[in-house]
Amino acid sequence: MAETIDFNDRMLSLGLARVSEAAALACADLIGRGDEKAADQAAVNAMREQLNLLNIKGTVVIGEGERDEAPMLFIGEQVGRRDGPAVDIALDPLEGTTLTAKAMPNALTIIAMAPRGTLLHAPDVYMDKLAIGPGFPDDAVSLEMSPRERVEALADAKGCKPSQITVCVLERPRHQEIIDDIRGTGAAVFLITDGDVAAVMHCAESRLTGIDMYMGLGGAPEGVLAAGALKCMGGQMWGRLTFRNDDERTRAANAGITDLDRIYARDDMVTDQVIIAATGVTDGSVVAGVKRRPGYVETETMLMRSRTGSLRRMTYRSRLE
Numbered sequence: 001m002a003e004t005i006d007f008n009d010r011m012l013s014l015g016l017a018r019v020s021e022a023a024a025l026a027c028a029d030l031i032g033r034g035d036e037k038a039a040d041q042a043a044v045n046a047m048r049e050q051l052n053l054l055n056i057k058g059t060v061v062i063g064e065g066e067r068d069e070a071p072m073l074f075i076g077e078q079v080g081r082r083d084g085p086a087v088d089i090a091l092d093p094l095e096g097t098t099l100t101a102k103a104m105p106n107a108l109t110i111i112a113m114a115p116r117g118t119l120l121h122a123p124d125v126y127m128d129k130l131a132i133g134p135g136f137p138d139d140a141v142s143l144e145m146s147p148r149e150r151v152e153a154l155a156d157a158k159g160c161k162p163s164q165i166t167v168c169v170l171e172r173p174r175h176q177e178i179i180d181d182i183r184g185t186g187a188a189v190f191l192i193t194d195g196d197v198a199a200v201m202h203c204a205e206s207r208l209t210g211i212d213m214y215m216g217l218g219g220a221p222e223g224v225l226a227a228g229a230l231k232c233m234g235g236q237m238w239g240r241l242t243f244r245n246d247d248e249r250t251r252a253a254n255a256g257i258t259d260l261d262r263i264y265a266r267d268d269m270v271t272d273q274v275i276i277a278a279t280g281v282t283d284g285s286v287v288a289g290v291k292r293r294p295g296y297v298e299t300e301t302m303l304m305r306s307r308t309g310s311l312r313r314m315t316y317r318s319r320l321e
Contacts, residue, residue, distance in 0.1 A: 007087065015054045019051055032103030043109055047073065047111065054081065055081050057078075106198050112224075119228070123257065126219065127223040127240065129226070130215045136236065154212060163186035197225050199214050274306045276303075
C-alpha cells in the first residue's frame with residue numbers, strides 16, 4: 001500500500017505565501033499600463049514556477065480554464081515536486097486584471113490549498129452567492145430569501161435597523177433589481193467593479209470594512225476561493241450554480257456536478273482544512289498593494305489557516321537589482 005503523507009498545513013503555509021508574493025511582484029510593473037492579458041500572464045507564470053518548487057503532489061481544481069483554453073495552470077494540471085502530500089489547488093493568479101490595468105484598488109493574487117478531494121470542482125459558470133460575517137446564528141439568511149428579506153433578517157440578527165446594513169454587490173446590469181430591492185429597505189449598497197473574492201472577505205471583518213453582506217451573481221471558481229477564505233476568517237456563505245446554456249451544463253457534468261440545483265454551504269465547497277495566501281497588487285481594504293521603496297520593493301500578504309483560525313499579515317521586502 002502506498003504511503004499516505006499528511007497534509008501539514010503549518011509547514012506548507014509559508015511556501016504558499018511565497019507563491020502569491022511571486023505572482024504579485026511579477027505583475028507589479030504592469031499596474032496602470034492598460035494591458036490586462038500581460039498582467040494576468042505574468043502572474044500565472046510566476047505562480048506556476050513557485051508552485052513547482054513546493055513538496056506537494058498538487059492538482060489544480062480551480063484554475064485559469066480548461067486545458068485547451070489556458071497554457072498554464074489549467075484545471076487538472078499537476079504541480080509541485082510530486083514528493084509530498086496530495087492536495088487540491090484553487091487559485092486566481094490575478095483577481096482584478098482590469099483593476100490592475102487601470103491601477104484601481106483591490107487587485108490581488110490569491111491561492112488556496114487543501115487535502116486532495118476536498119475542494120468543490122466548480123465549473124467556469126456563474127454562481128449565485130450570499131455571504132455574511134461571523135457571529136450570527138446558522139442560516140440567519142438564505143438564498144431562498146429575496147434581497148429585501150435577507151437585509152431585514154440580517155438586521156434582526158444584528159439587532160439594528162435595515163438602514164444600518166451595507167451590502168456589497170458587483171456593479172452589473174444583471175444586478176439592478178437586486179440593488180433596487182436592497183435600497184428599498186433603506187440599506188446602503190456598496191458597488192464594486194471587479195474582485196468579488198475580496199468583497200466576500202470584507203464581510204468577515206465588517207467592523208473594519210463596513211460591509212455586512214455580499215450577494216449576487218459572480219464566477220463559480222471565485223466562489224470556492226471565497227468560501228475557503230471565510231472558512232479561515234469566519235462567516236457563512238452559500239452558492240448555487242446557474243447555467244445559461246447546455247454547454248455550461250456539460251461543463252458542470254464534466255466536473256462531477258450531478259445536482260444542478262443544489263445550494264452549497266461554505267463547508268460543502270471546502271470540506272476539510274484549507275490554507276490561503278492573498279497578496280495585494282494594488283492598494284485595497286484587504287491587503288496593501290505593491291510598494292516601490294528606495295532600493296527594494298515591498299508586498300503585504302494575508303496568510304490564513306482554517307485549522308487554527310489564524311491570520312497573519314506579512315510584509316516582504318525584495319531588493320531591487
